[in-house]
Amino acid sequence: MLSLDVTGLEMRFPGLASPVLSIDRLHLPAGARLAITGASGSGKSTLVNAITGLERVEHGSILWGGEDMARLSGWQRDAFRARHIGLVMQDFHLFPGLSAFENVVLPVRLARRLSVAEAERARLLLDMTGIARPAQKIETLSRGEMQRVAVARALLSKPGVVVADEPTASLDRSAGEEVADLLVRLSREEGATLVVVTHDPALSERLDRRIRLAGGVIIEDSGEAEAA
Amino acid sequence: MIRFILADLRRFSGGALAVVILIALSVALSVAVTLQERAVRLGSARAAEKFDLLVGAPGSETQLALSSVFLQPAPLPLLSGQVLARLADDPRVAMAAPVGFGDSSFGHPIVGTTTALVAALSPTLAEGAVFTRLGEAVVGADVPLSTGAEVKPMHGSVETGGETHTEIVYHVTGRMAPTGTAWDRAILVPIRAVWSLHGMAGAHEEDHEHADADAGADDHEHEHEHGHVDAQARLDEHFDAGTPGVPAILVKPKTIADAYRLRQEYRSETTLAVFPAEVLTRLYGTLGDARSLLLAIAIGTQGIVIAAILLVAIMHIGSRRRQIGALRALGAPMRSVVVIVWGELFLLFLAGIALGGGLGLAVAELVSARMTAATAVRLPVEFAREDWRLAAGFVIAAAIVSLVPAIAALRLSPAAALRS
Ligand SMILES: Nc1ncnc2c1ncn2[C@@H]1O[C@H](COP(=O)(O)OP(=O)(O)O)[C@@H](O)[C@H]1O
Ligand SMILES: [Mg+2]
Numbered sequence: 001m002l003s004l005d006v007t008g009l010e011m012r013f014p015g016l017a018s019p020v021l022s023i024d025r026l027h028l029p030a031g032a033r034l035a036i037t038g039a040s041g042s043g044k045s046t047l048v049n050a051i052t053g054l055e056r057v058e059h060g061s062i063l064w065g066g067e068d069m070a071r072l073s074g075w076q077r078d079a080f081r082a083r084h085i086g087l088v089m090q091d092f093h094l095f096p097g098l099s100a101f102e103n104v105v106l107p108v109r110l111a112r113r114l115s116v117a118e119a120e121r122a123r124l125l126l127d128m129t130g131i132a133r134p135a136q137k138i139e140t141l142s143r144g145e146m147q148r149v150a151v152a153r154a155l156l157s158k159p160g161v162v163v164a165d166e167p168t169a170s171l172d173r174s175a176g177e178e179v180a181d182l183l184v185r186l187s188r189e190e191g192a193t194l195v196v197v198t199h200d201p202a203l204s205e206r207l208d209r210r211i212r213l214a215g216g217v218i219i220e221d222s223g224e225a226e227a228a
Numbered sequence: 229m230i231r232f233i234l235a236d237l238r239r240f241s242g243g244a245l246a247v248v249i250l251i252a253l254s255v256a257l258s259v260a261v262t263l264q265e266r267a268v269r270l271g272s273a274r275a276a277e278k279f280d281l282l283v284g285a286p287g288s289e290t291q292l293a294l295s296s297v298f299l300q301p302a303p304l305p306l307l308s309g310q311v312l313a314r315l316a317d318d319p320r321v322a323m324a325a326p327v328g329f330g331d332s333s334f335g336h337p338i339v340g341t342t343t344a345l346v347a348a349l350s351p352t353l354a355e356g357a358v359f360t361r362l363g364e365a366v367v368g369a370d371v372p373l374s375t376g377a378e379v380k381p382m383h384g385s386v387e388t389g390g391e392t393h394t395e396i397v398y399h400v401t402g403r404m405a406p407t408g409t410a411w412d413r414a415i416l417v418p419i420r421a422v423w424s425l426h427g428m429a430g431a432h433e434e435d436h437e438h439a440d441a442d443a444g445a446d447d448h449e450h451e452h453e454h455g456h457v458d459a460q461a462r463l464d465e466h467f468d469a470g471t472p473g474v475p476a477i478l479v480k481p482k483t484i485a486d487a488y489r490l491r492q493e494y495r496s497e498t499t500l501a502v503f504p505a506e507v508l509t510r511l512y513g514t515l516g517d518a519r520s521l522l523l524a525i526a527i528g529t530q531g532i533v534i535a536a537i538l539l540v541a542i543m544h545i546g547s548r549r550r551q552i553g554a555l556r557a558l559g560a561p562m563r564s565v566v567v568i569v570w571g572e573l574f575l576l577f578l579a580g581i582a583l584g585g586g587l588g589l590a591v592a593e594l595v596s597a598r599m600t601a602a603t604a605v606r607l608p609v610e611f612a613r614e615d616w617r618l619a620a621g622f623v624i625a626a627a628i629v630s631l632v633p634a635i636a637a638l639r640l641s642p643a644a645a646l647r648s
Contacts, residue, residue, distance in 0.1 A: 097235030
């Protein structure tokens with residue numbers, strides 16, 4: 001479980017006069033569950049990329065439990081993410097040719113030897129996500145099942161944070177509900193801080209706090225509303 | 229890791245196969261050129277080994293060597309029989325054997341010579357015994373005639389429209405052991421039988437004396453008078469001033485110093501003396517130039533192939549940026565990403581190099597086999613130590629080239645890679 005402190009964050013892209021994202025302050029206590037909403041192009045993914053270290057941060061600081069992501073090199077950010085952040089993306093990013101189980105353990109296997117405990121945990125997670133046959137080739141699964149495998153993969157290394165960028169956007173309603181339920185339930189059980197970008201009101205309603213972005217700025221924050 | 233690489237390669241199996249074939253073909257080209265050139269060089273050097281010194285009439289050194297070593301049919305000027313007599317009595321000479329070409333049977337050259345040369349080529353016969361009468365013959369290891377078979381000599385060859393000699397039919401009495409030279413295809417008969425057939429019987433042969441023996445001898449096309457041959461006559465391998473002319477004499481000097489001295493002595497107005505090995509070496513000089521050219525072409529194609537592969541690899545990486553970005557986003561360490569990208573390409577290179585090596589070897593073996601079938605000269609296809617160095621060079625170059633897309637893959641941030 002990690003807390004998040006964003007201060008003075010400004011993301012710019014070459015060729016664009018104004019920043020795509022500009023956040024003065026955002027504090028998220030450890031174990032909190034945050035929904036990020038906003039129109040397309042409002043900067044949600046840019047925010048996710050910044051806090052997960054997928055993109056380099058030039059201005060501002062991003063503290064995860066005290067460690068400043070903005071001051072790490074690309075290499076170090078990759079390592080930090082591997083250790084602390086479980087990612088779920090809109091288009092799954094599963095690897096065809098490998099089974100569901102192999103996909104779940106792939107990031108660990110590429111880093112080191114898979115321990116017996118990790119293999120056991122992978123099977124348990126697949127079981128909890130309702131994948132009946134872990135040996136099934138990934139490309140033969142339904143889209144809902146694929147995203148559930150991706151959720152299991154994100155949780156394998158017991159990350160302190162789970163970040164999901166529109167995890168249900170490419171799924172039909174019922175599959176989306178299953179994945180949303182899984183994300184909320186498992187991150188609570190695992191005790192991970194949860195950050196979800198979503199358009200789905202049913203999903204955002206289930207989280208403790210919602211912020212809305214527009215033009216790269218936070219225009220609404222249920223947490224501050226409560227605090228006020 | 230390996231499983232991931234293999235799964236990935238399976239997904240792109242069509243492209244991977246194309247890349248492997250491209251590499252294999254270019255490697256095969258240089259392997260075949262290298263091996264074949266070596267095979268020809270070693271094979272003919274070995275074929276020439278048995279022929280230390282050749283003496284002939286003045287003319288082309290190359291032709292003298294090629295005709296004697298490879299039994300290549302070509303009209304050679306005749307050398308006076310006196311030279312043969314003189315060489316046979318020379319104390320520095322271990323053996324001096326006349327070689328008379330000109331006739332053939334079913335494409336096999338018939339060579340007139342002495343028992344001494346048969347013994348030199350095949351110290352023990354594989355089968356039967358050496359000829360003891362004018363009408364007997366010993367065949368080379370590759371001649372498909374068994375002991376007792378009949379050989380009807382034809383003047384010249386079928387291609388040159390030769391006529392069949394009717395005066396004699398040789399009977400095969402023995403077969404030589406394989407020598408790996410063109411002589412394995414030859415039919416060896418007593419030199420005196422050849423002389424008689426061509427109306428060139430020696431002065432001491434009572435029945436026939438032909439004044440024109442020398443006069444028309446340099447011209448194989450001339451209407452020569454055919455003599456009578458007594459097939460039952462005993463061999464006479466003693467040569468003197470009255471001995472007819474011969475196109476070439478094979479000489480085995482007793483020592484190396486003798487060889488050089490003899491060559492010196494017989495390089496004169498009336499005679500020509502050559503070391504066949506030396507003549508062949510000179511020929512390989514030109515062969516070697518051809519090889520350099522071919523190798524340059526082969527290496528040129530390799531350069532083009534490597535450039536094409538790099539292009540393919542970089543485009544491939546372009547289309548796989550998302551995958552690489554995803555791997556990094558999910559926590560795969562950079563070194564694994566590098567190993568995956570590098571490993572996939574390197575595996576393709578290795579497969580191509582191995583396949584190309586095999587293919588080149590097969591091509592060289594095939595060409596050698598065909599050339600051996602045609603000439604009987606065994607052309608050994610073998611690897612040398614420098615080949616392994618070359619192969620290691622290829623592998624190292626492949627390893628380095630494969631790094632290029634791997635490094636290119638890391639220059640993007642994972643977010644940028646995922647967006648593409
Ligand atoms: N690499 C980039 N270069 C230029 N502009 C970008 C880049 N990535 C995102 N943007 C712009 O930044 C804005 C926010 O993008 P994004 O964070 O992806 O929005 P969303 O809220 O839909 O996830 C958009 O206007 C987009 O066009
Ligand atoms: Mg987005």
